[in-house]
Amino acid sequence: MAVSLSKGGNISLSKEAPGLKSIVVGLGWQPKVTDGAGFDLDASAFIVGENGKVLSDKSFIFFNNKVSDDGSVEHTGDNRTGEGDGDDEQIKIDLAKLPAAATKVAFIVTIHEATERSQNFGQVGGAFIRVVNGDGQAELTRYDLGEDYSTETAMIFGELYKSGADWKFKAVGQGYAGGLAKAAAEYGVNLG
Amino acid sequence: MTLLLPGQNAPVTESSTEVKASFGGSVVVDVSAYLLRSDGKVRGDGDMVFYGQTTDASRSVSIAQSGGRGSVVSLDLSRIPMEVERVSVCAAVDVSASPGKTLAQATPIEVFAAGYRFVPVPERPDISALTLVEFYRRAGVWKVRAVGQGFVGGLGPLSKLYGVEVSEEAPTPPRQSPQPAAAPSTTSAPISLSKVSLTKAKPTIDLRKGAGAFGTLAVNLNWNRGTAVKRGFFGSAKSGAIDLDLACLYELADGEKGAIQALGRRFGALDRAPFIKLAGDDRSGESTDGEWMHVSGNQWPRIKRILVYAFIYEGVPNWASTDGVVSITVQGQPPIEVRLDEGSGLGTCAIALLENVGGDIRINREVRYFPEAQMMDKAFRWGMRWTSGSK
Known part of the structure; x- marks a missing residue:
């Protein structure tokens, strides 16, 4: 039985599934129904070290860089519309391949061309992030972002982090203004 | 701001x-x-x-x-x-x-x-x-x-x-427009091709006086009395007897105003003012042809306007499940019908406004719901004083 987290809550994945080798992080959302401009939401992952910055520019995994240089984190593709009830995007993580310097992997969702299309998380409902055991597909934890979002255009859904020898997952649900470029800059990615 | x-x-x-x-x-x-x-x-x-x-x-x-x-x-x-x-x-x-x-x-x-x-x-x-x-x-x-x-x-x-199924008679884009899945059945009134239906999209008709005066105008309200459990607009089963009362507000050319309704036993008269008469109230539910009201067509020049309305005297206000139909028949003209097909939880429904426009009869579909007749009166600026009564 998967543990449902609320905002700020955390869970030890290593305790939930002893011997856990890999996980799949699924993210989903449901834009409000409208005939207007479509919503295109993108999930990204940042592998960061002790200082809160990416280990390298290749530690920023998104639609144009789908696999980290060590192969530990893989983005399996973009869902452009958010239609369907399952995961809209999935990110696979091989825990054994994550570099020793990695202390955290942050999962961010940004709205593509949010400013141009006047879109924000106030217009998105049903957002969630869940962690599935890569071996057997059992859901380990799930966080439904039931917050009352407003003009945020980027959102940290959750974080995978190291606590001693354990891997833990934290429900974050923290939104902010700005797009993917701002998120990348905050995590220390050198943008061309 | x-x-x-x-x-x-x-x-x-x-x-x-x-x-x-x-x-x-x-x-x-x-x-x-x-x-x-x-x-x-x-x-x-x-x-x-x-x-x-x-x-x-x-x-x-x-x-x-x-x-x-x-x-x-x-x-x-x-x-x-x-x-x-x-x-x-x-x-x-x-x-x-x-x-x-x-x-x-x-x-x-x-x-x-x-x-x-x-x-x-x-x-x-x-x-x-x-x-x-x-x-x-x-x-x-x-x-x-x-x-x-x-x-x-x-x-x-x-x-x-938002979960409301509306029957749009108005033109919609060429895409398949959603039709109500469970539209009210029409068992209480046969489908008649020769009738004129006033709809939201086409709410008004003018009856011109031909040679001579209008004959008697007959206004009929018929509805499904809810003896059988049936499916309503929202798919929920509804049952229980419903008693609808037919009534009207009138205003005569000389400024006299009043209401014709069974409540308070104001049945009116045809041969003198207000030239409108309500037939006996059918509360038994036995009658199959509903309630009737007649207007003397000969006296039409002395009538300024009539607001035909109905209210639910007994039973839960749920108009969509009543399949209510008001038909207005003027001698020598095809019957005109107004269906109460827009449901409401309010007890009073203004159905049709009959106005004297240069001697012609202009009939306008209203189908507007109000909690009580006083509010309807206000909405139509009739200006009557209301007291409670019972029959």
């Missing part, structure tokens, strides 16, 4: 609040409100507030024209039933008055809601219905969100989103 961006939310400090919406251009725009459960759907007909039903079943949300080019929706948030999680206030082009027009032609759209200002811009030039703002419960308090999202297909898809 704080300007809200689309998607932005803000706290609502006063429980008694309102939304004022105004529109530019020459497009006729209707404002409506939906009281929604946590699943985003209405509970029933009574949760939709629009020009045809100016307040909801709980009377916590009501709508009025603001005069000129806008509407005001008044909300008493403290009285909204607990199972209602959200109230959406919407705007849609009146396709019968402004065919082919869009909300992009009705800009600037200016919304003042709970002390905030919001100027929604339709995302596409062909959008014809928009959710303007929504009030919603959050951690025990009410908040307001600027929405500004909408539909090309107008009120149809918008109503469908």
Whole structure:
């Protein structure tokens, strides 16, 4: 039985599934129904070290860089519309391949061309992030972002982090203004 | 005044609040409100507030024209039933008055809601219905969100989103328009090809006086008395006897005003003022041809206007399940019928207005619901004094 987290809550994945080798992080959302401009939401992952910055520019995994240089984190593709009830995007993580310097992997969702299309998380409902055991597909934890979002255009859904020898997952649900470029800059990615 | 961006939310400090919406251009725009459960759907007909039903079943949300080019929706948030999680206030082009027009032609759209200002811009030039703002419960308090999202297909898809199935007679875009899955059956009145049906899209007919005077006008109200359990608009089973009373307000050319109704035993007369007579009230439910009212056509020049209405005397107000039909027959003319096919949880329904226009009879379909006759009187500016009575 998967543990449902609320905002700020955390869970030890290593305790939930002893011997856990890999996980799949699924993210989903449901834009409000409208005939207007479509919503295109993108999930990204940042592998960061002790200082809160990416280990390298290749530690920023998104639609144009789908696999980290060590192969530990893989983005399996973009869902452009958010239609369907399952995961809209999935990110696979091989825990054994994550570099020793990695202390955290942050999962961010940004709205593509949010400013141009006047879109924000106030217009998105049903957002969630869940962690599935890569071996057997059992859901380990799930966080439904039931917050009352407003003009945020980027959102940290959750974080995978190291606590001693354990891997833990934290429900974050923290939104902010700005797009993917701002998120990348905050995590220390050198943008061309 | 704080300007809200689309998607932005803000706290609502006063429980008694309102939304004022105004529109530019020459497009006729209707404002409506939906009281929604946590699943985003209405509970029933009574949760939709629009020009045809100016307040909801709980009377916590009501709508009025603001005069000129806008509407005001008044909300008493403290009285909204607990199972209602959200109230959406919407705007849609009146396709019968402004065919082919869009909300992009009705800009600037200016919304003042709970002390905030919001100027929604339709995302596409062909959008014809928009959710303007929504009030919603959050951690025990009410908040307001600027929405500004909408539909090309107008009120149809918008109503469908909120769980209301409307039968649109008005022209809709070529795409398959949603038809009501469970439209009221027509068992109580046979389908007649020779009848003239007044609909929302075509609400008015003028009966011209040919050679000589009009004969007797016969007004009939027939309905399904609910002896059998049947499926209503919202798929829920309804049963129990329903007693509808046919009544009218009249105004004569000499200024005399009054009401004809079984309540208070005011049956009227044909051979003297008010020249309108209600046949005996059918409360038995045995009669199969409903209730009748007659108007002396010979005396039509002495009548200024008649508002035919009905009210539910007994039973739960649920008009959609009554299959009510009012037919107006004038000798030598095809019968004119008005179907009470827009449901409501309110007890009184103004059905048709008969007006003397230069000696002709102009019949206008109303089908507007009110909690009580006094409010209907006010809406039609009849100006009567009302006291309670029983029959």
